[in-house]
Every structure is written in structure tokens, then in C-alpha cells.
Amino acid sequence: MRVDVITIFPDYFGPLSLSLIGKARGSGLLDLEVHDLRTWTSDVHRTVDDTPYGGGPGMVMRPEPWGQALDAVGPGTLIVPSPVGKPFTQADAQALASLDHLIFACGRYEGIDQRVIDDAAARMPVLEVSLGDYVLFGGEVAVIVIMEAITRLLPGVLGNADSLTEESHAAGLLEAPVYTKPASWRDRDVPDVLRSGDHGRIARWRRDQSLLRTAARRPDMMAAYPPSSLDKADRKT
Numbered sequence: 001m002r003v004d005v006i007t008i009f010p011d012y013f014g015p016l017s018l019s020l021i022g023k024a025r026g027s028g029l030l031d032l033e034v035h036d037l038r039t040w041t042s043d044v045h046r047t048v049d050d051t052p053y054g055g056g057p058g059m060v061m062r063p064e065p066w067g068q069a070l071d072a073v074g075p076g077t078l079i080v081p082s083p084v085g086k087p088f089t090q091a092d093a094q095a096l097a098s099l100d101h102l103i104f105a106c107g108r109y110e111g112i113d114q115r116v117i118d119d120a121a122a123r124m125p126v127l128e129v130s131l132g133d134y135v136l137f138g139g140e141v142a143v144i145v146i147m148e149a150i151t152r153l154l155p156g157v158l159g160n161a162d163s164l165t166e167e168s169h170a171a172g173l174l175e176a177p178v179y180t181k182p183a184s185w186r187d188r189d190v191p192d193v194l195r196s197g198d199h200g201r202i203a204r205w206r207r208d209q210s211l212l213r214t215a216a217r218r219p220d221m222m223a224a225y226p227p228s229s230l231d232k233a234d235r236k237t
């Protein structure tokens, strides 16, 4: 997978050289390049913003540098993290992980001139996505989060691909609680079923815990959980 990130703060992306993402880049599974938007400015001050038409607080990112930057690195699938975007989900991560070329545009200030998005959409798929109902200083941190969610789904990145099947959101439910040694810690014991060696009981317990946890914390996910996935015993849970 090829990924281009365009930002005015390239140093924000140091974390993408660490851990499993760093290994994915080193092994060639992920070809990631971070670009400084100011590369595509032409004035001595390397200006990337200006005052908003219609008045209002703050500054807006100018279209010219963005247009030239996207011309240079595109086409691909353009992802713009933004508070006005569609909620980013695991399903989005799974869909994006199957693509060959992603381009991330990191907005700052009050945002990017809308014409940049509109112009890009005439040449490539554009997704404006939000990580949640809050506002960040810019898109950079959101790109790191999205890149983690996508990269871990790439074949060969996780040592054990099985962990992708049981994890939260992969099957539409929240994951069951997890435990490791010691069997007792501060008078709190690991549930006996997990130490029983009875894999059928263990699978049943984990599913029950997933359903209980999802119902308690994410009724929206429970409502969307396909009834066909619930066997008769689940309905009593």
C-alpha cells in the first residue's frame, strides 16, 4: 500500500516510524511518504492560509498549494479528517486497507478551502471522516489513528491474523474481557471457566460477555447486530 500524507507539520508523523507501522514500512508492506504542504507555496513567506470570505474568526487554508500538492501526489483515494466528516468506523478501516493508494490531507486553522475538496472529487474518491464529536488542532493526530487502524489490517503486519477476527467491532460486538497470569491478583480471581480447558464453554462465556458488554455500553451496536447472528440462547442474555 502506498500512502501520501500532506501536512504543514511533517514532524507530527514521527510515531509512524515506530513499532509495527515502522516494521511494515521497513518490510515494504507500507510505502508511506510525508509531504510538507509549504513545498507547493511560491511566496517568500511560504503562506498556506488567508482570511475567510464572509468574515469570521481564524484563517482558512489557501487552495493553490493544496491543488498543486494533490496534483503532484495523486490520483488516489483522498481522506480528509475533519469534525464535519462521516464517523470513521472499523468497516471504513477494512475498506481502506484493501486499496492501493491513500492520500491524507491534514487541515489546520478553520479548515481547507472547500474548492480543494470539490476539485479533488472531480478526479478521485474523497472521504471526509471524523474520529468523534470533538475538534482537534488539525488532522495530523487523526491521520495517525486512522493509519494504525488500517495498517494493522494489512496482511503480514500482525504476527497472528487470528486476533483480527475476535477483536472489538470486527464481528459487530465489543470484545470479552481478557485475563492472564497470575490466576489470583489482589484477591481478584480469573473466571474459573477460562481455566477449565473446556473450549466450548470458554467460547460460550466469551460470547455472553461480548453481548452483555455491548448491550451495556453500545446499545447502538446491539441494535445493528444482525438478528441472524444471535442464536436462540443469546436472546435470553
Ligand SMILES: NC(=O)c1ccno1
Binding pocket: 081, 082, 083, 129, 130, 131, 132, 133, 134, 135, 136, 137, 138, 139, 142
Ligand atoms: N473529530 C475529528 O476527527 C477531527 C479532525 C480534525 N479535527 O477534529
